[in-house]
Amino acid sequence: MPISLILPEFKIERDDEKCITCQVCVRQCANDAHIYDSEEDQVYTDSSKCVGCHRCETLCPTGAISVKVNRFQSKQNANWTALVQRNIFKQAESGGILLTGMGCDKPYPIYWDHILLNASQVTNPSIDPLREPMELRTFLGQKPDKIEIDESSEEPKLITKFAPQLSLEVPILFSAMSYGSISYNACLSLARAAKKIGTFCNTGEGGLHPDFYKYGENTIVQVASGRFGVHPQYLKIAGAIEIKVGQGAKPGIGGHLPGEKVSEDISHTRMIPAGSDALSPAPHHDIYSIEDLRQLIYALKEATRYEKPVGVKIAAVHNVAPIASGIVRAGADFITIDGFRGGTGAAPMVIRDNVGIPIELALAVIDSRLREEGIRNRASIIVAGGMRSSADIIKAIALGADAVYIGTAALVAMGCHVCQKCYTGKCNWGIATQDPYLTKRLNPNIATRRLVNLLRAWSLEIKEILGGMGINAIESLRGNREHLRGVGLTAIDLKILGIKPAGG
């Protein structure tokens, strides 16, 4: 067999002075990068197997292990970088598509980092959120064009009938992550945290396990191209329904959950035979136009007696504004836009890293377009794809979003170290795996606590920022781009984002 040209991506360094050969690293590595030699009472490492998840480093009781990036010592070249060469080596050896997980990791511009927020000085007072109430409650769904009030009687009455709304205590929801792509415990943690905080988690396209029915009020259920796990009860117990057309990490690409991950439990949830591959087709085979989409939206609304919002999720792509306009006109109560930095359990690397557009630009053009057409009130906008902090969220809301989805941030809160190996099913942190040895590593009690803490921390920060702006309700910031200024952006960027340059 010819030798492989692929050099290890990481280098595991073990300090023998500190190593007590307790073998915690050996037991914790699902990739067998640590090997114990009982004859010599020594732990050896095989760096070629290391994926850089840092599980061993985190659990080593003496701090003897450090995982470092293995510097590829070929001649420096800005074009033919170590990564480029590595990928070519891999494909020359395998002849296959390069798979990866999580969101795009390439250094495309992050517009959030070029947008700054406003604060009150002298001419308008700021508000101290510790002394005064701050409102973060958000309603998602279709808003009426006008409100009619019957004032004939002594007590005025609201005549206008509101469309169904989702009520969120914070403008943050957990992104669609299916049972199958992530573990039972991870799904449970997200559902519990959503209930505790008063927001929503999303089933993804994997159906809803019967154990999670009790969290139905805090769950948005997806209807995707594979229609996995869609049945009357699934639609009935949900808070809202989301038709998934596309995903930021892989626009235009379907999904593939390998058969080995389709356990008895997952097969039951997805309503497919155990051990069979779960293939989500790239398109919905019944949607080839906005009119077709309208049919599905109304079929779902009929099925749920117009009692819950029905939304549509699309990936941010080139003509996203007119597409969004069409979706709103098709009757969606909310639209979810997933930017190109959105994560995934598995996607071809070439798609993840090269297809789609940044969420900041997509959001700005959609909000502007819907306003111009006078239909912005007819649907809420939820944005997703690489939202990293409360600052990103508040900027998104000022740019026109009603709420944001967080996926990767939620996973990181649970312990994910973004090693991008979700597709291998060997997640050492017990998140993106179905292996019973690994799934127990995620204690849902701890993970729920961490998720709740994250949302609490972010909502406190959002309140501080709002207070600084002199605003006491998130509703007053929504779509208020006067509170944003761009730095280091071109005139075209500023025009698309619809914001002024800093100093202007």
Place this chain on the structure above:
Amino acid sequence: MKRIYIKEEYCIGCRLCEIHCLVQHSKSKKIIKAFKREFPRALPRILVEEKGYLSFAIQCRHCEEAPCIEACITGAMYRDKTTGAVLCNEDRCVGCWMCIMVCPFGVIKRNLERKKIASKCDLCQGEEMPVCVANCPNEALELRDS
């Protein structure tokens, strides 16, 4: 009394409880020294049992009706009046191993250092929290009132 409860569904079999227990019962109580410089090495009083992916850490259950106290011929095994823990007075222990014979959980070990004595969980007397509970990375051990 406060007891250690096992949640086997969250035990990840890392054996950090065993490691920290060993350190706690070593002379130096320093992890690297306890493993590399102390001979014979101290014994952990907790044991991780594993079969397939099921694992759990077990230590003395501090039984209400403790067979080891009944069986002890020298009165070395006794119940601490304040904490309710079953402890071994090592000065009295003669190493007859009757306690090991009768323990229904198999959590008493032979300590062959110096003279033979029975080695078992003492709930880390003096510590606010037993070290196995404090250092379990996945909260698979829990200290609470029974």
